Amino acid sequence: MSVFTLPQAAKEASLVKELSDLVAHHRAACAPYRNILAAAGTPDTFDQVADLPWLPVRLFKNLELKSIPDDEVFKVLTSSGTTGEVSRIYLDKAAAATQTRQLGATVQTVLGPKRLPMLLVDTKSLLKDRRSFSARGAGVLGMATFGRDHVWALDADGKPDVEAIRGFLAAHGDAPFLIFGFTYLVWLHLYEVAREHGLDLGNGILIHSGGWKKLVDQAVDPDEFRRRLSADTGLRNVHNFYGMVEQIGTIFLEGPSGGSLYCPDFADVVVRDPETWAELPPGKPGLLEVVSTLPTSYPGHVLLTEDLGVVHGVDDGDWPGKRFSVLGRLPRAEARGCSDTYQKAA
């Protein structure tokens, strides 16, 4: 079973219809969304996905955007950004169930239908720290449901727990197992430890996310990451993914041969020219827009991220549809005004 099945033309046809319906749905159900579209002069019908009206993802930090009545709010997801602003994402029961189901279907594409023993490259104390819980903890907990017999690879201080990793490999290392963690933690605390201690991760399937910024400083790019994991630990099944709380349940997953992220059947990406806002062809980097049919309880179906990306090709990779990379983050706009705090300046 896979959710990476639709060639681009078929996906475009189904998405433009479903997403147009979602635009109408959110317009009817979410007054702030309706106001924005009215002020921007947005039409009612759309010929292609790239014509759909996008919201800047940061709006979810500034506004309460939901398309369900208060008494149907089942779960409120938050993500803390670096600047302390928090996105608030409202789910009803149906949306919460859908996002879990579709996230499961997406990862099962590479994990298979059965739950696998799971090595979490993180620390259990993460779940106790209320401040970091929402961001990293929620990611780890969300993914933990796709594994069994969980073992934490890091101790309470965030240091590699070599004995725990050895124990996990002794029990489960001779059959497929799941490894999950943030990219830089995997590199610093699993790759380096496994290499040093000659641990065999050959049966592992790694799913990782969280950006490359900390690794770029060490001159490790995605290719180098895969190459060295494979050469030094035997770990060959490596899947990066890209996703955000504002489009919960939708992840863009790296294909088996690496180098590109793929869009599940219910989602897609559009790369936009930040000057004209028109869609850019493959090979041209721009701002990344993510679309997904999962957001029904809040208007997060078409979001302009603050990430830069590039589409590498269409229907020409491991899986059908667009394949793309995330290139980094747009810096935050800063004004050089009079109002400038002493605290920051000092």
Place this chain on the structure above:
Amino acid sequence: MRIRFGAPASLDELTAPSPDRLTVGDPRVVDFLARFARKLLVPAVARRHPELASLGFFLRPAELARAVTHMQRTDDALVFPRGNVFHIPPANVDTIFVYSWALSALAGNHNVVRISERSATAADTVLEALNATVADADPVIARTQRMVTYGRDDAVTGALSRWCDLRVIWGGDAAVETIRRQPLRPSARDLTFPDRTSWAALSVAGWQAAEPSARRAAVTGFSNDAYWFDQAACSSPRTVFLVGEPSAAEAVQREFLELLGDVVAERGWTVDAAMAVEKRVNAYGLAATGAATALHFPGNAVTGIQLADVGGMPRRWIGAGAFPFATVSSLADLVPVMTRQDQTFSHFGFPAEELRTFVRSLGGRGIDRVVPFGSALTFSSLWDGYDLPHEFTRLTSLQI
């Protein structure tokens, strides 16, 4: 603490009593400022930092003489320097510290100016020019005038706060609140420059009556006011009020925005992707709450926002080149929505009497400066409602 200008000194030496005496309009200071101004007006400097040319212009001898004359009194009060002045300018408006300091030096004060570690290249150029000038100046200048840089160090801020007779705090509400935690001597006081907002107003009738060249000149002036500091200086105009017949206002607004787009494109001014996103976020935010009813994105550099009503104008910064518009039938309609936070009101196309009536109706409850388009950023010794030369001096009354 690093001394960027002035004689080397420790904090203790800097805050120790000084035997040096300057007078109001001291010739040694006047001479120093005039020679400093000439360095700023050198074409190579002015090309690189146009804002320094304005500063040089502000400090030319005729202006200095005018400022000194303005400090004098005709009654039986004698005018003296206030004493020790501690200036805390904003980090990112590169030149304001020079205006503040120069007027205070001209008044004969001993000054310490805290220059932010984040100060930009224009500030470095200013410091180079100051240091190049001081070599030939009377040594009293270096002993009494200092520019320093230090990190977040409450001990230094505290010591300088106890030293000074007047503390000048620029940089907005947060800066004022933070620095006010450091006590002053009982006889000393603060001169504060909190968060401000500024507006522009366009007379619909005045616009219609203006020749095309005058319209274009007005838009050029406005574009300087708006874009020079990313529309984030306290005097940068934000919302544009169209004043006059509502049925005609729409066409005026359209033409104004078109001309603005042309001028901005001619200058080659652009905003980067991050700023474009910032403006979308803020414009959509205004639309979401119903404060804005229509958004226009003709290009990244110019964003037009139609406000639902005149009271709904945002007072926070919403990005470089973001212009909310609201229409009112007369300036009188703006009086109730102006507050103490509002600073500069730039205007085009109004008869003088309309502006006078407007200012009288405001009664000082809001708006400190009413200036024509193109002058919003021009620093003046009357600022934020203060007469700075008078703030920097003290009076002794003498009756015989």
